[in-house]
Amino acid sequence: MSARVGVVTFPGSLDDRDAARAVRLAGGEPVGLWHDDAALGRVDAVFLPGGFSYGDALRCGAIARFSQVMDTVKAAAAQGMPVLGVCNGFQVLCESHLLPGALVRNAHLRYRNRPARLRVETSRTAWTRLYQPGSEVVFPAKHGEGRYVADEAVLDELEANGRVVFRYLDNPNGSMRDIAGVTNEAGNVVGLMPHPEHAVDELTGPSTDGLGIVASVLAHLTGAVDTSGVSR
Amino acid sequence: MSQLNVAIDTVGVADATPDEKQPWLELGLKEDEYQRIREILGRRPTQSELAMYSIMWSEHCSYKSSRVHLRQFGEKNPKTPRLLAGIGENAGVVAIDENLAVTFKVESHNHPSYVEPKQGAATGVGGIIRDIIAMGARPIAVMDSLRFGAIDHPDTARVLPGVVDGIGHYGNCVGLPNIGGETYFDPCYQGNPLVNALSVGVLPRSRLQSMQASGVGNTVILMGAKTGRDGIGGVSVLASATFSETGEGDARPSVQVGDPFTEKLLIEVCLELFDAGLVVGVQDLGGAGLTCALSETAAAGDGGMHVDLERVPLRAKGMEPHDILASESQERMLLIVDPAKAEEVLARSRRWGLLATEIGTVTDSGRLVIDFHGQTVVDVPPKSLADEGPVYHRPIAEPNDLALIAVDRAETLPRPTTDEEIRQTVLDMAASPNLCDKSWITEQYDSSVFGNTVLGTPHDAGVVRLDETTGVGIAISLDGNGRFARLDPYTGAQLALAEAYRNVAVTGATPIAISDCLNFGSPEDPHVMWQFERAVTGIADGAQKLGIPVTGGNVSFYNQTGRDAIHPTPVIGVLGVIDDVHRRIPLGLGKTGDTIALIGETREELSGSEWASVKHGHLGGVPPVVDLDHEMKLAELLSRMAETEQLAGAHDLSEGGLAQALVEAICHSGLGAQVLLPEGADPFTYLFSESSGRVLVVIPRGQELAVRTACEQRALPITPLGVADANTDGLHLRDHFDIGRDELEASWKGRIGALLGE
Secondary structure, three states: OOOEEEEEEOOOEOOHHHHHHHHHHOOOEEEEEEOOOOOOOOOOEEEEOOEOHHHHOOOOOOOHHHOHHHHHHHHHHHOOOOEEEEOHHHHHHHHOOOOOOEEEOOOOOOOEEEEEEEEEOOOOOOOOOOOOOOOEEEEEEEEOOOEEEOOHHHHHHHHHOOOEEEEEOOOOOOOHHHEEEEEOOOOOEEEEOOOHHHOOOOOOOOOOOOHHHHHHHHHHHHOOOOOOOOOO | OOOOOOOOOOHHHHHHOOOOOOOOOOOOOOHHHHHHHHHHHOOOOOHHHHHHHHHHOOHHHHOOOOHHHHHHHHHHOOOOOOEEEOEOEOOEEEEOOOOEEEEEEEEEOHHHHHHOHHHHHHHHHHHHHHHHHHOOOEEEEEEEEEEEOOOOOOOHHHHHHHHHHHHHHHHHHHOOOEEEEEEEEOHHHOOOOEEEEEEEEEEEHHHOOOOOOOOOOOEEEEEEOOEOOOOOOHHHHHOOOOEOOOOOOOOHHHOOOOOHHHHHHHHHHHHHHHHOOOOOEEEEEEOEHHHHHHHHHHHHOOOEEEEEHHHOOEOOOOOOHHHHHHOOOOOEEEEEEOHHHHHHHHHHHHHOOOOEEEEEEEEOOOOEEEEEOOEEEEEEOHHHHHOOOOOOOOOOOOOOOHHHHHHOOHHHOOOOOOHHHHHHHHHHHHOOOOOOOOHHHHOOOOOOOOOOEEEOOOOOOEEEEOOOOOOOEEEEEEEOOHHHHHHOHHHHHHHHHHHHHHHHHOOOOEEEEEEEEEEOOOOOOHHHHHHHHHHHHHHHHHHHHHOOOEEEEEEEOOOEEOOEEOOOEEEEEEEEEEOOHHHOOOOOOOOOOOEEEEEOOOOOOOOOOHHHHHHHOOOOOOOOOOOHHHHHHHHHHHHHHHHOOOOOEEEEOOOOHHHHHHHHHHHHOOOEEEEOOOOOOOHHHHHHOOOOOOEEEEEOOOOHHHHHHHHHHOOOOEEEEEEEEOOOOOEEEOOOEEEOHHHHHHHHOOHHHHHOOO
16 A cells, blocks of 8 residues: 555645656655645645645735645644645745745746755655755756745754755755755654656656655655654 | 616617717727628617627727638648647647647737736736637647847837746746747837747547537526726727827726636636536637627527626626626636536536626527616627628738848848857857847746646747657647748748748657747738738648648737838747657757767858848848758658657757857757868858758767668758767867857857846
C-alpha cells in the first residue's frame, strides 16, 4: 500500500494536477481534496499546491486560511501529519500561522519565472529527509509575491534551530537571508516558493530534483529511514 | 430589483413614434444600413435593437469589408478528414488521433491594448481562452505575438510593460503556460501596437460542442461574471474605427476589465458540465457581449429565443436594456441546457462559487424576443443580426509607391567589408531590439504549469504533450513579418506562413492546420484593401499548396492613426502534431564534435531584412523568394529525422539570417561553434541574407552520411559549416574572426530592460 497524499484544490488552484503527478511519479497515491470539505479522506500527508486561491483576494492565501479544509489540515498538522505548501500553498501556510513569516511582493515588483538553484539546508524535515544537507537542487521559481520576510528575531530563531529548509543561490525576489523555504518546529510542515512538482521529468522540467520531496515524505511515512531527525 | 424610472423604448413605443430621431450615425451605422434595419423590422428599431444592429453589423463582428475575400479560405482549403470544425466556429478543431482533437485560434486585441495596455492585453487573452472553452476543449497553452513602436519612443515604455503585465497576469492567474510568441518593434506601430493572442485546447473528440440554441423549450443560462458598464462600444466604436490624429476623447471606458480568477472557474465548471453531458449548446461572450451570444446561438439553432433581460445579474445600478445587451463584461458564457438538467447545472456552478442564472428559453418563433420587466424591447429575426449583415466590396487599388519601392533594393546599400566590420555587425545585430534576447518579457510568463511544456520560449515553436501514456503532442508557432508584407503582401503573407510552418517542422512535428490574425489599416483606404486582398490570397494559395487548411482566425482593420497605416501584418499560427514528444528536436548545438550544417540555399536577399532596417533604416526592394515545394520537402525531412533521432538540434533561419541563428544556438547551449563558410561565399551575404527555407541543423557523430543522403534524396541542398565544440569560446569563424561567449551574451542579453530605460 502506497501512502495517500492529499492534494487540495481551492478555487483558483492551478498546480493541483501537477502536484498529483509528482506524488504518482514518486510512488505515492494522490487523493483529491476539496477546499469546502472538512474531510481529509484518510490521507497520510497533505500537499497544498500553487495557484491563486480565491483569486488572491485581499492577500495571497488570506482567504484560503478560512476554508473548511484548512481547519482540518491545521488540526492534523498539530498531530504531526506532514503538510507541504508550494508557492501559493506556502502563502496559505504562512497566513494560517502554520509557518512563521510572510510572502510579499518581489523586490523588483514583477512576476518572474526562472529555474532557481537552491541549497537544501536541512534533511531534518518530513519532506527533505532523502536530500543531503548542503546539496544543490534546481526547481522552477515563478511568482510575483515570493519575497520571504519576517522579524529579525524570527529569522534568527529559524536559523538557530535549523528551520531554514531551502536557500536561493541566486536570490530572485529579494527574500530575507535568501530564504526559499522554511519548516515548523516539529519539521512536519514545510513551505517553499519554488516548484518541486515542476521538476519531476527531464522532458518538461529543468531537473528531476523535485521527486525527492514526495519520496522523502513517503519514506517518512513508511518509516523506511530513521525518523529521529524529524521530531526534535 | 426595482424597475427603472426612465422611459424604456419598447417595440410598442417604436411603433407609435416612427419618426423619432435615432443616433445611428454615432453608433457607427451608415444611412443605408439604418434604412435596411427599418425594412427588416417594418418599423424603426427600438433603442436596444439599434444598439444590437450597430454592434453585429460593425466591422469587428460582421467582417463586412473582409468577408468577400475571406471566402477564398473556404474555396481553396484542402479537404482533410482531420478538420472537425472550421471557419465560422468559435475556433477551428482538428483531429490528432482517433480519440483526441485540438482547437486553436489567434485573435487581436490591438486597439484596447493601446488605450489601456494592461487590461487591453489581459482581456485579449481572456477572450481567446473562452473561444477554446466554447468548443468543448480544455485550454492548455497561450502564445502572444506583439508589435510595438520604436523601443526608445517614450510611449513604448508605457505600452510594452503594460501589455506584458496584462498577458502575464491573465495567463499566469488562469493557469495556462505561455509557450512562445514573438515581439517586434517598428515605428509604424507607434500609435497602433499589435497584441495578438493565441490559445490552444485539447478535447476528446466526443466532447466537441456546438453554439446552437436548439431544442424548443430548452433553458438559456448565463454563467460567470455579473454584467457591468465596462466595454460598452468596444467593438462598434473602438475596434471598428481609426484613432484620430488629435487623440481627442478618452476611449478608456470602452476597454473591459479582466478577472482571470472567474475565468479559471468558468473553465473548470464548463468542462465538468460538458463531461456530464449537461450542455446542448454553448457560446462565449466576448466582444459584443450578450448581443452577439444571443443572436448567434439563436440564429444557429431552431431560430427563436425568448429572454427576460431583467434576470441578468448586474454589477452597476441603473443599467438600461441596451446597456445590458451591449456590455462587454468579461468572463461570461451562455449555455443552452435541457430544463430537466438546469438545476444540476446551477448546482455545479454554485459548488465552484460561480454565478449562473436562467435568463430565457429556446422557441420556434423565428424571432429573438427580449423582454425587460415584461415589456418587449427587442423583437427581431436573429439571422438578420448574425448572418445577414452588410457585405461590402470595398474599392481596391495598388499603392502608387509600390514600383518605386521595388527598385529601391537593399542589396545596393553599403555593407561592412572588413572582418572587423562584419564582426561588429554580428554583435550590433544581436543587440538590436528585434533580435535581442526577450527574457525580460518571457520571464513574466508562467511556462510550466500543467507540467506538459516540452519546448517553450526561445524555441522556434512551443511543444506541448497531450497524453502522458502515448507521448503524442503538438507544436505551434506564431509568425509575421510586416516589412516583407509591406514590400509585397502576397509574398510577405506566404513568407510568414512558410516560417510558421518551418518553425513547427524544426521541432520534428508535422504541420496540420493554420490560424491567422490579419492586422491592417483602414479598409476604407483602397490601398489597404489591396494589401488585404493580396495577403489573403497569398495565405489561401499557400494553404492549398501546403495541403493544410486555414481553420479560423480574425481580422483587425483600422490599425492606423490619421492617414498612417501600419505595415500590413498578417500573423500566421501553424499547428503541428508529433507522435512522441520524446523525439522532439531542440534548439542548441548538441554535443562536442557534432556537425553543424545548413539545409537550404543562401541567395543575396537583403531587401526587407533586419540588417537593412537596423543599419540603414531602409525598407525597399522585393522580399525573399518563397518556395513552398521546398518547404514541404524540408518539413518531411525534419519529421523523418526526428522519428529516427538523427538530429541533435535544429533552428530556423529568419530575421538576422545565419549570424543570428548561430548566436542564438550558442547562447542557448553550453558549447561554442567552429564555423567555416563555404568556399567562395561572401561572408556578409552568407551571414545576413534572409533567404527563406533554411534550417541550421546539428548532426550527431556518425549520422553525417545518413543525413546528407536523406537531403540528397529529396534534392535539398545541405552545406556542412563546422562543429560544436566545448573548447571553443563562443563563435569561431575560421579565417575571419572570433567572438567570445561573454561578449556575445553581453550584446544579446539584457537589452530590453536597458532600452526601456530600466
